[in-house]
Amino acid sequence: MNFMCLAIPGKIIEIKGDTAVVDYGGVERRAKIIHGNYGVGDRVIVSNKIIVEKIDNGA
């Protein structure tokens, strides 16, 4: 499989202020929330430590 432009979605497991902890299957990374409403459990795409978009949990 060629992965083309596929990003890896992560799940927000904690939010403190404008910083979220995003879980990638056991690997945790911090990312800044610059715009939008996010909550624990949201699946998101992070680019260069900034949350870019929320993706549909049901997708």
Add this chain to the structure above:
Amino acid sequence: MEPEIYFLKYAIPCMEWKAQLGKVSYEDFKKYRKAASRNEKLSRELLERIYPVPLQIMRDIAQETKKELWSDDVIAEFYLIRHNQIIDDKKYGYGEMPMLDELCKVYKAKLIKFIPIKNSLREPMALAEYNHRIRPVSIILVPGAQLGELVTIHQACAVESFSNLDSLAYKYKNIIK
């Protein structure tokens, strides 16, 4: 602008995900991203190795349109005109994860706010509005861009400004959604 540089500007946003997947190293990702921001040309051989699928699509477009593969016209035909439809049509392996389609597509967007912090690559950021949605994007590839300006966005990058009358984005301004 030389076609290798123009291609890299549209292709470079995808490389971050290739780095996440271990397809390229983060060191190379940073090096090539810096090259894109400085209008530095990478070799065609290297670009073909990093981006085999976009180059295959461009080869098909070049053959169909009887244009040079490495030409701004073919690059623009791919990224500005056919790219999003290819994703919708799930051709060439695109569209395998529909939840990521919106992020992958190239859109016309308006820069609505500069963001006071930089991303982890120390690049300036802005909020871009497109299709009633808002996305933070790096503006490293559109230096001097102003608020209210129309740009193309791909992934988390603003790529090309519509205010540059010589740009292909300007030429195709009525086609890009």
